[in-house]
Amino acid sequence: MCLAVPGQIVDIFEAHGTRMAKLDFGGIQKQVCLAYLPDAVVGDYAIVHVGFAISRIDEASAQETLRQFRELGILEEELGEATPEQYAAPHGESCDVVAP
Amino acid sequence: MKYLAEFRDGDIAQKLAADIRAITTRPWAIMEVCGGQTHSILRNGIDQLLPPEVELIHGPGCPVCVTPLDMIDKALAIAALPGVIFTSFGDMLRVPGSEKDLFRVKSEGGDVRIVYSPLDAVQIARENPAKQVVFFGIGFETTAPANAMAVHLAKREGLGNFSMLVSHVLVPPAIDAIMSAPGNRVQAFLAAGHVCSVMGFWQYPPLATRHAVPIVITGFEPLDVLEGIRRTVQCLETADYRVDNAYARVVTFDGNAPAQALLAEVFTVTDRAWRGIGVIPASGWRLSDAYADYDAEHRFDVGAIRTVESALCRAGEVLQGSIKPSQCEAFGTQCTPRTPLGATMVSSEGACAAYFNYGRFHTLERATVG
Numbered sequence: 442m443c444l445a446v447p448g449q450i451v452d453i454f455e456a457h458g459t460r461m462a463k464l465d466f467g468g469i470q471k472q473v474c475l476a477y478l479p480d481a482v483v484g485d486y487a488i489v490h491v492g493f494a495i496s497r498i499d500e501a502s503a504q505e506t507l508r509q510f511r512e513l514g515i516l517e518e519e520l521g522e523a524t525p526e527q528y529a530a531p532h533g534e535s536c537d538v539v540a541p
Numbered sequence: 542m543k544y545l546a547e548f549r550d551g552d553i554a555q556k557l558a559a560d561i562r563a564i565t566t567r568p569w570a571i572m573e574v575c576g577g578q579t580h581s582i583l584r585n586g587i588d589q590l591l592p593p594e595v596e597l598i599h600g601p602g603c604p605v606c607v608t609p610l611d612m613i614d615k616a617l618a619i620a621a622l623p624g625v626i627f628t629s630f631g632d633m634l635r636v637p638g639s640e641k642d643l644f645r646v647k648s649e650g651g652d653v654r655i656v657y658s659p660l661d662a663v664q665i666a667r668e669n670p671a672k673q674v675v676f677f678g679i680g681f682e683t684t685a686p687a688n689a690m691a692v693h694l695a696k697r698e699g700l701g702n703f704s705m706l707v708s709h710v711l712v713p714p715a716i717d718a719i720m721s722a723p724g725n726r727v728q729a730f731l732a733a734g735h736v737c738s739v740m741g742f743w744q745y746p747p748l749a750t751r752h753a754v755p756i757v758i759t760g761f762e763p764l765d766v767l768e769g770i771r772r773t774v775q776c777l778e779t780a781d782y783r784v785d786n787a788y789a790r791v792v793t794f795d796g797n798a799p800a801q802a803l804l805a806e807v808f809t810v811t812d813r814a815w816r817g818i819g820v821i822p823a824s825g826w827r828l829s830d831a832y833a834d835y836d837a838e839h840r841f842d843v844g845a846i847r848t849v850e851s852a853l854c855r856a857g858e859v860l861q862g863s864i865k866p867s868q869c870e871a872f873g874t875q876c877t878p879r880t881p882l883g884a885t886m887v888s889s890e891g892a893c894a895a896y897f898n899y900g901r902f903h904t905l906e907r908a909t910v911g
Binding site: 444445457458459474476477478479488490491492493494495496498499502506509518520521534536537538539 | 556559577628629630634644647653654655656657659661665683684687690694697698735739740761762763788791792797799800803808889
């Protein structure tokens, strides 16, 4: 719940009156809310938690963190890319994940 | 299982561990507050790199684990109502309530959906104006800004069909409560780096001074955790009771000002019950009066909730650091990730799940503190 994944801002746009961005997380791209980093620009790196950029981070640190997440096999999980099977209940039910 | 030594960082980790061994002269008990750090410690074998004098006590920083049972039961009741789409982070679906979990509600016909971000829940509300869309707003200060923004956008857009079941908890009051508890053994804290990325660490110096306890802001990666432990032991060995930022590449003293501004607008501090621990004064957030119309607890009358905790589950003692998960009689037998008795065995940040998944079935013999 409190992990955060670093990504690079590749595009900034408005949606529903809110500053949003497309971030690249080592090949996976996701839309992220940029409201809490109002000064961020394309090319910056930020760490993202539940779809929100919460802090800037330097490029070297970001790349190192992404490398470690990949090595540990938890990058997709932390980006909310889990499959329904990963959210299976002990008693057999599973739940569709709403596509962000 | 992958251990830290297998990575190219292994040499640096071994040097940090050697540094920790070299400066440790007596037993110390350090609490890592955050469940994400607990998992990093066990997944990477950091606990096995440390000298026997350094004991890590696993803290209550797992929002899924500490969400009170009556709030889980309210979620189950709301999710079962006709015309409701109940949305939640995935971790919450397997947390046992008094009688069932959200997965069971879904299998019985409830419209329960996992979302990655609370903004996804707002989008569902936009797309389903005839339905009541409820988001389960749990988490610490890291997650709260996202949830605050979701409610803020819903109000701004006049989305009358969106509401949030709020059960937010705060780290500094928990540290205060732990240090004030009778029989407390914790002598230092690794503070949660991403909580501090939002809130800064201006709240921590008074705690460090009042309780004579070092607090070191620490990240999540193996080397971050080891460096946090090294600095913490250094502070303990020199009786230096201060706040140290070992995660400066992400955390500043002031934190994220825009996030804190919206948190202050959307939420109000309240007493909060922590599952397994009890009520901690001023340790949570509820929606402020200006956003009360978006409070699912007000919007839905789910009747009298009568909670029933598992008689076998000792998650409360685990969350308080009183016992290690492997000291619970049900651990690994009646209670496993496939048949969890409590939230600490369910959550990706729960200490019991970490002990099970990373094979800590026996408690390490430690030097006695004191």
